[in-house]
Amino acid sequence: MPRSTYRLPKIPEMTIRRLSVYTRCLLQLEEDGVATISSQELAERFNLNSAQVRKDLAYFGEFGVRGIGYHVTGLKAELQRILGLDREWPVALVGLGNLGSALFHYKGFTRQGFRIAVVFDDDPAKIGREIDGVPIVGTQDLAREVRARQLEIAIVAVPAEAAQTVTDQLVAAGIKAVLNFAPARLRVPREARLKNVDLSIELETLSFYLAQGNR
């Protein structure tokens, strides 16, 4: 399989999201013992768009083999490498309230190689303790811990009013990518990446369809 050529500025974020979806489909195929699959079969089986699959993959190289299709295991490995999933990412989690606790226990992160290495919280009752072997550290020691552990990714699950302060501290300490669950409009400097998760948008795509159906 050829090495990929990256033309980053041209790759839409939706393409990257779909690479994640394709990786999951390929994992499923691998579990089912499927060795090769055409883009048409892949699309039909997982309710994807075959032209979109080919277009998305074309950003990164020529993966299909004429008359055969894609090699399931090879393509999966290649997509994992492109997505940075061929390694483990230690992650900082900030905030251990309801949402933070849920994210800490969310199995999907671990499965994809994201390991929460340290938890930051302000609650004196939690600081200094451990959760499943992971230390809970006060936010006053955030910068020191992030630097010592050379962390690059952080998940922010603090109340909205604390989110910007925490994010500023994270980025100043060397965090390059922030996944924010706080319902706050955050700013990060150009060298860092920010991804906001707004869970209500997911519900709104559903209410859209219900609203249409009820008219």
Place this chain on the structure above:
Amino acid sequence: MPRSTYRLPKIPEMTIRRLSVYTRCLLQLEEDGVATISSQELAERFNLNSAQVRKDLAYFGEFGVRGIGYHVTGLKAELQRILGLDREWPVALVGLGNLGSALFHYKGFTRQGFRIAVVFDDDPAKIGREIDGVPIVGTQDLAREVRARQLEIAIVAVPAEAAQTVTDQLVAAGIKAVLNFAPARLRVPREARLKNVDLSIELETLSFYLAQGNR
């Protein structure tokens, strides 16, 4: 403002997601006292693509006024109506573990008109109690409660192995839209809508950029 004509099969889901984003931007503009805005200004201020904005809105009607742009309050109200956000949606939450509790307290849902009306759980220690005034009901009474409350939307936050059974029960009882947080591949009949939330995909878009940067 003209009534919208809906051509549902042609509207990409990403367009619907972006309508949610535009609605949030318009709310912000309204709070800031902005009465009208052009698609260019809207795009610049919120880091959107102005051609995309115009194309997305064009699915639903002609909202801009030549030389003026969009009326902020009018467009916001119209988008809320299209998204079904001009009403309250009572929602069933299934599963009150870590993630379920976090979703129960997630303020973003309430803010957009999604009100958790009943919680289902299997834990005898929780059944019959209330959480913030909302009843916690055993899953054996799921069908009865969903019917009695005429619920159409459910959030599934149970372990993966229980997700399909619960979803089947929900749909059989009349639920038309399921937001699934369980890491399981679920099936619903054609008349119901299913939306899977995979939080690790959000992290993967970040690790993609970090992986590219580190090469």
